[in-house]
Amino acid sequence: MSQEPSNLLIVDDLPENLQALDALIRDDRRVVYRAQSGEEALALLLDHEFALAILDVQMPGMDGFELAELMRGTERTRHIPIVFVSAAGKELNYAFKGYETGAVDFLYKPLDPDAVRSKVSVFVALDQQRRETQRQVAALERSRREQEVLLKELHATQQELQRSLRMRDEFMSLVAHELRTPLNTLFLETQMRSLQVRKGNLAAFDAEKLSAMVTRDERQIKAMIRLIDDMLDVSRIRSGTLSIRPAQVELMALLERVVSDLSLQAAAAGCTLALTPHAPVAGCWDEFRIEQVIVNLLTNALRYGGSRPVEVSVQDAPGQVRIDVRDQGRGIAPEDVQRIFEPYERGARNGEPKGLGLGLYISRQLAQSHGGELSVQSKPGEGSVFSLTLPCPEAPAASVQAAA
Structure with missing residues (x-):
């Protein structure tokens, strides 16, 4: 449950009534805002979120019913529970009109302290639960977005891994291909020389032909050395030791x-x-x-x-x-x-x-x-x-x- 206090709005044109009601409902989990007119109440409603509004019916200028109609017509304030209080007799049928304007309760003066405290406690508890639910929903939404980001990162990582595996396989194939070419040439040269030796054809190894053989061997060996050097250079670059x-x-x-x-x-x-x-x-x-x-x-x-x-x-x-x-x-x-x-x-x-x-x-x-x-x-x-x-x-x- 939230530890933030709930805001309560009390509206009455008489300061002594406001003071008495404030003393009746205030505690550590509540912040009570007072207004002596409908205009003052509207200004507070624009600046704060309220768990409950307790409105006096009979006030000069804008009365409680008119204030309630304005509250119900505005998106920001239409969800606020309204409790009307009145010193008028029940024969005026104010309670019916109050419920008609969207009030959740109607109390007659003099107020019953226990009844007032009980009703306020209920609406404060509802407000705390509502805000906690909102926080949980927001936390779930953040968690959902974080999961979406993680899933995207996981997908990207999987794609990178698959790319790395493809690159590894292609690299091994390329290494085999690039090394096989000079090795095959050297192997064929060796086979031909062995054949000439077995035949006793030493003329195949005169100075000019031997020089050409050595040149071809050097070229193939250098090709393999270049490939190996490139692989070593990449390793040194990545390890920072080049x-x-x-x-x-x-x-x-x-x-x-x-x-x-x-x-x-x-x-x-x-x-x-x-x-x-x-x-x-x-x-x-x-x-x-x-x-x-x-x-x-x-x-x-x-x-x-x-x-x-x-x-x-x-x-x-x-x-x-x-x-x-x-x-x-x-x-x-x-x-x-x-x-x-x-x-x-x-x-x-x-x-x-x-x-x-x-x-x-x-x-x-x-x-x-x-x-x-x-x-x-x-x-x-x-x-x-x-x-x-x-x-x-x-x-x-x-x-x-x-x-x-």
Whole structure:
């Protein structure tokens, strides 16, 4: 039961009557408001909720019946129980008129104290029960809303779990696929060499052919190492243990070396790879990690560029430098722009997924760990521009940890 007191309204034009009635009904669980006219009573009714209104019938100006009619005509006050009191004789039939206006009782003066206290106690108890019921209903409604929120969160969690399970299964399938290709090549090479050895055909292992074999083996082994390194990098990023070791780096020399190293891959893809000339740009970065990002962006551009030219350019401004890798491929749909930076997501724009879908995720994390950013601008059919923006601090900074 509520511990808040119930409000009672008593209306009488005589102060002594108000004082006597107040003394009769007041206690710790009640707050009694007095009004000497209908107008004063209406003002109180607008400001407070009342458990009971005790109205004197005969008052100058607005009498008790008129006040009751106004109360019954207003949504805010029509539920308040009304008890009329009157000093007029019963022959005037005021009681009938009182009940007709919606009163719950009619008392004649002089009042019976026990009867008055009893009736007030009943209506106070009803008011307490009503308010407690309202509180319980409100609590149930809050509980219902909280349950709805929890159900939505549970549903979202279930969907995320299902997505994680799908990603896990797809990831395992991709790992098996990506590792099987170089392993199958190495296995076939080993089988062929074993066959030549068994036949005694040592001419198959002359210097030129042996060099080609070693080159092919290195290429397949490096492919597997890259896959394993990507998986390790994701683990380090998520655990916050991927260390960045800044040192002074000349960016244009790094880009020239990477473009030169990838020129054969560009030729195999049937396109050209060009670096726009630019003055030397020095900065304090982890050279190995920046090269890792650039190689990933160029590899993607060659893979998805539709055998069209790929351009690398540098734009510098006070305090920062931006490397743009531009291709002229199919572009990226707007709904996929953020998705491709998530782990295990792949562009798959040529119909067949390649790689584990970790490159852009790792590259963005590496950019952010340097205090920079990796972004993309693309429209379907118009190609893509991936931009790596890096700060150019004046002096080497201490080693930092990549953001998880």
